[in-house]
Structure formats: C-alpha cells, structure tokens
Amino acid sequence: MARLYHVPLSPFCRKVRLSLAEKKIEVELVEERYWEADPDFLRRNPASKVPVIRLDGKLLTESAAICEYIEETRPTPALMPDTPEARYEVRRLIGWFDDKFHHEVTANLLYERVNKKITGQGYPDSGNIKAGAKAIKYHIDYMAWLLDRRRWLAGDMMTLADFAAAAHLSALDYISDVDWNRQSVVKDWYAKIKSRPAFRSILADQVPGFRPPPHYTDLDF
Amino acid sequence: MARLYHVPLSPFCRKVRLSLAEKKIEVELVEERYWEADPDFLRRNPASKVPVIRLDGKLLTESAAICEYIEETRPTPALMPDTPEARYEVRRLIGWFDDKFHHEVTANLLYERVNKKITGQGYPDSGNIKAGAKAIKYHIDYMAWLLDRRRWLAGDMMTLADFAAAAHLSALDYISDVDWNRQSVVKDWYAKIKSRPAFRSILADQVPGFRPPPHYTDLDF
Numbered sequence: 001m002a003r004l005y006h007v008p009l010s011p012f013c014r015k016v017r018l019s020l021a022e023k024k025i026e027v028e029l030v031e032e033r034y035w036e037a038d039p040d041f042l043r044r045n046p047a048s049k050v051p052v053i054r055l056d057g058k059l060l061t062e063s064a065a066i067c068e069y070i071e072e073t074r075p076t077p078a079l080m081p082d083t084p085e086a087r088y089e090v091r092r093l094i095g096w097f098d099d100k101f102h103h104e105v106t107a108n109l110l111y112e113r114v115n116k117k118i119t120g121q122g123y124p125d126s127g128n129i130k131a132g133a134k135a136i137k138y139h140i141d142y143m144a145w146l147l148d149r150r151r152w153l154a155g156d157m158m159t160l161a162d163f164a165a166a167a168h169l170s171a172l173d174y175i176s177d178v179d180w181n182r183q184s185v186v187k188d189w190y191a192k193i194k195s196r197p198a199f200r201s202i203l204a205d206q207v208p209g210f211r212p213p214p215h216y217t218d219l220d221f
Numbered sequence: 222m223a224r225l226y227h228v229p230l231s232p233f234c235r236k237v238r239l240s241l242a243e244k245k246i247e248v249e250l251v252e253e254r255y256w257e258a259d260p261d262f263l264r265r266n267p268a269s270k271v272p273v274i275r276l277d278g279k280l281l282t283e284s285a286a287i288c289e290y291i292e293e294t295r296p297t298p299a300l301m302p303d304t305p306e307a308r309y310e311v312r313r314l315i316g317w318f319d320d321k322f323h324h325e326v327t328a329n330l331l332y333e334r335v336n337k338k339i340t341g342q343g344y345p346d347s348g349n350i351k352a353g354a355k356a357i358k359y360h361i362d363y364m365a366w367l368l369d370r371r372r373w374l375a376g377d378m379m380t381l382a383d384f385a386a387a388a389h390l391s392a393l394d395y396i397s398d399v400d401w402n403r404q405s406v407v408k409d410w411y412a413k414i415k416s417r418p419a420f421r422s423i424l425a426d427q428v429p430g431f432r433p434p435p436h437y438t439d440l441d442f
Contacts, residue, residue: 047321058306062320064285065312072305084293085279091286099283100268 005032005044005052008205009114009174011106012063012098013051014167019067019160021198023074027053029201035119064094067160079160090154093161097168101139106168108132109177114210136172137182144183158193166193170202174212180221187221195219226253226265226273229426230335230395232327233284233319234272235388240288240381242419244295248274250422256340285315288381300381311375314382318389322360327389329353330398335431357393358403365404379414387414391423395433401442408442416440 002020004027006013020027032041034050045052045061053060056073060066071080080087109132112124143165146153154161169190172178180187193199203217215221223241225248227234241248253262253271266273266282274281277294281287292301301308330353333345364386367374375382390411393399401408414420424438436442 047317049321060309060313062313062316065309065316068312069305069309072308084290087293088281088286088290091289092281092283095283095286096268100270 002027003030003054004028005030005041006050007031007034008207009110009171010050011102011110011164011167011171012049014170014202015098015160015163016051016053016063016066016070017201018163018167018198019070019079021201022077022079022163022196023070025070025074064098067094067163071160079158079163081155081157081159086155090159090161093154094164097161097164101165101168104135105132105139106172108135110171110175113175113177114207117209118207133177136177137179140179140182140186143186143189147185147189152189162189162193166190166199170194170199173216174205174207175210176213180215191219191221194221223248224251224275225249226251226255226262227271228253228255229428230331230392231271232323232331232385232388232392233270235391235423236319236381236384237272237274237284237287237291238422239384239388239419240291240300242422243298243300243384243417244291246291246295285319288315288384292381300379300384302376302378302380307376311380311382314375315385318382318385322386322389325356326353326360327393329356331392331396334396334398335428338430339428354398357398358400361400361403361407364407364410368406368410373410383410383414387411387420391415391420394437395426395428396431397434401436412440412442415442 002025004013004016004020006017006029008031017027017029032050032052034041034048037048041052042048044059047061049061051061051063051066053066055070060069067079071078080090108128112128112132116122116124143153150156152158152162153165169178180190194203223246225234225237225241227238227250229252238248238250253273255262255269255271258269262273263269265280268282270282272282272284272287274287276291281290288300292299301311329349333349333353337343337345364374371377373379373383374386390399401411415424
C-alpha cells in the first residue's frame with residue numbers, strides 16, 4: 001500500500017490526497033512534523049518538506065511531479081485532458097495556485113494563523129493577514145471569471161487544476177478565511193468538488209487547537 | 222515567429238529560452254519591465270510576471286507549463302525521457318530548482334543584488350545575501366551528489382532539469398555568485414551545457430549597471 005507523509009492542512013499534501021482518492025489508490029497517512037527535521041525524515045527527503053509518498057517501491061517528493069507520475073501510471077479516471085493545449089491550461093493553473101495563490105494567500109493566512117503556532121514561531125503578523133485577506137478576493141474573482149466560461153477551472157472536465165485550487169481553498173476554509181458569498185459560481189464549483197467521495201478524508205482532518213467552522217464539512221454550506 | 226516577453230537574468234525566462242533554442246524554434250525577445258505593471262502587459266498576463274510567450278497564436282504563461290507544452294508539441298530533440306519514472310525525476314528536479322533553489326539562493330542573491338536596484342527597491346539586505354551564499358554551497362554539493370551517479374542531473378540524457386538548473390546558475394554566474402571550484406563535477410557539467418549553441422543567446426545578455434565577470438562567457442572557465 002502507498003504511504004503518504006503529510007501534514008493535514010498542507011495544500012500540497014491535500015492535492016496529492018485528492019488525486020490518490022479520485023483514482024481509488026489506497027494510502028496510509030503518516031503525519032510528519034517536517035519542521036522538526038527528524039533525521040529519518042531528512043533521509044526520505046533532503047528538501048525536508050511534505051508531501052513525501054512511498055509508491056511503487058520508491059519515495060517520491062514534489063507534489064506536481066508526484067501528481068503527473070500518478071496520472072501517467074494510473075491514467076483512469078483521467079485528471080488530465082487529451083490535447084497539449086488543454087494540458088497546458090491545467091499546468092498553468094496548477095502553477096497559478098501553487099505559486100502565486102500560495103505566496104499571496106495561503107502563506108499570509110494559513111501559515112500565519114496555523115503553521116506559526118504549531119511550529120512555535122510566535123504570533124501572526126497582522127500586516128501579512130491583511131495582505132492575504134485582500135489577495136484572496138482577487139483570486140476568487142479570477143476563479144469566477146474562469147468558471148463563467150467553463151464547467152471546471154481548466155475546461156470542461158475536472159482536472160488536477162481543480163484539485164490544486166480546492167486543496168488551497170479547503171485548507172483556508174478550515175480557518176474560516178474563505179468568503180463563499182463573494183462569487184456564487186465559485187461556491188457552486190466548490191460544492192461540486194466537495195461532494196466527491198475523494199474529498200471525505202480531507203474533511204475529516206482535525207488539527208489540535210484549531211476547530212473548523214460548522215460549514216466546513218457541510219456539503220450544503 | 223514566437224515572441225517571448227522576458228527579463229534577461231530571470232531564470233524562468235532563461236529556462237524557456239534554452240528549451241526554444243535547443244529545439245531550434247526562432248523567437249523574438251521583448252524585454253518586459255513587468256514591475257511597472259504596464260496595462261498592456263497585465264492584459265497579456267494577469268499574474269504580471271515573466272516569461273510570457275506568444276506561440277502558436279496563443280499567449281502562454283508559467284514557465285513549467287510552457288516547457289511541457291513545447292515538449293509535447295515539438296518532441297524532437299527530446300528534453301524529457303520516455304518512462305514515467307524518468308519523467309518524474311525530471312519534474313522533481315525542476316521543482317527543486319524553481320522552488321527550493323529559487324527561494325533559498327536566487328531570491329537571496331540575484332534579487333537582492335540586481336532586481337532591487339533595477340526596480341528601485343533600495344539596497345541589498347546583507348542577511349539575505351549571507352543566507353543565499355551559504356545555501357548555494359549545499360545546493361552545489363547536492364548537484365555533485367547527483368552528477369557522481371549520472372551523466373546529467375536527472376539521468377543519462379540532458380533534460381529540462383538541466384536547463385532549469387543551468388538557468389539559475391547562469392544568472393548567478395553573471396553576478397559572480399557561483400564558486401565553480403567547489404565541485405569539479407558540477408563545473409564539468411556546466412561546461413558541457415554552456416558550450417551548447419542553445420546557450421549563446423543567454424551568454425550575450427547585458428544588464429546595464431552590472432558587468433559580468435570575464436569567465437562568464439568563457440567556455441573554458
């Protein structure tokens with residue numbers, strides 16, 4: 001069985017978990033306190049970050065590379081479209097969420113509020129929180145712009161781009177940082193993806209010291 | 222003809238330029254002062270970053286997605302290997318350089334010394350410079366560890382992973398931040414890649430106010 005070293009609210013780990021679950025690949029989850037730089041963990045991944053997955057007898061790191069590998073070795077159900085143009089759009093959006101959204105939103109909100117506390121780095125910086133709260137509005141509007149034109153973020157099928165976005169938003173939703181009333185088309189998209197069986201394990205996560213809002217697990221939020 | 226909006230020392234732009242040149246795709250280079258957020262540029266790329274490329278009648282952004290698109294639409298000469306396992310390793314290393322190396326080294330050295338001055342953001346932070354100078358040693362040692370076992374970074378063929386690494390190192394070499402005497406196997410690898418015709422346009426870059434060291438363009442450095 002596959003084994004995933006992860007932390008529950010990491011959007012990069014959640015993206016991999018969603019991909020595994022959608023493809024019905026059973027996985028054992030192991031929580032990894034990566035910031036403690038345990039020598040065993042560093043041996044598994046010299047980059048000392050999560051996710052790290054043991055799959056097909058190998059240890060794999062870097063969530064984008066892991067998801068492409070899973071897609072190539074387990075192509076059904078497909079999470080990447082057929083044409084180079086459509087695959088480009090999926091990869092562009094994965095880059096958008098895992099780089100731009102991550103730095104502008106996730107780092108400013110989730111890492112300030114949760115990671116700093118868990119890793120003993122002190123209190124949230126209110127300037128960063130404010131920057132993140134401002135930036136997420138712009139990103140939700142950009143998602144709405146896309147979803148006004150397409151069924152899913154990258155086109156007419158659900159892809160890894162939707163999982164990348166949902167991974168970030170679900171982690172931010174756990175700490176009540178997503179205003180679902182801002183754009184109904186984004187809320188509808190999230191309701192669709194949240195109701196998939198692949199989402200169940202993510203919605204069951206509990207982080208000690210942080211209680212999610214009641215709507216977090218509610219499929220009719 | 223393709224048109225690339227770029228800045229000369231951006232490692233992400235250099236990676237795309239190397240990929241285009243290796244595949245003999247002619248490209249017109251347009252320098253883009255992305256930090257001035259010109260409305261025309263923002264229309265081309267709402268993420269307001271470079272590279273942006275006009276290719277096949279479309280505007281493409283995000284260097285990783287662009288390189289995969291070029292690879293899928295122009296597969297010869299191949300810059301990605303055949304098997305999912307080998308492709309995983311290429312993508313893992315692209316992630317390593319464009320995320321970890323970028324944040325630990327390129328941002329601390331190149332952005333402090335060059336980008337801050339060009340974009341009018343003041344003086345380099347000596348703490349960041351020190352952190353970058355320390356981190357690059359560890360990364361060069363990691364590259365040596367890989368190259369002791371393989372002809373190229375990701376295996377026995379030259380791939381996008383080599384271009385990702387060479388793009389960062391060449392930009393840092395322009396400002397004399399690479400100690401080529403640290404690991405001879407890394408120097409030998411860079412000499413091989415630097416002597417490719419694809420590297421010529423990169424070595425011809427000039428950034429006003431910054432003069433590269435004499436060895437920068439020397440193939441026998």
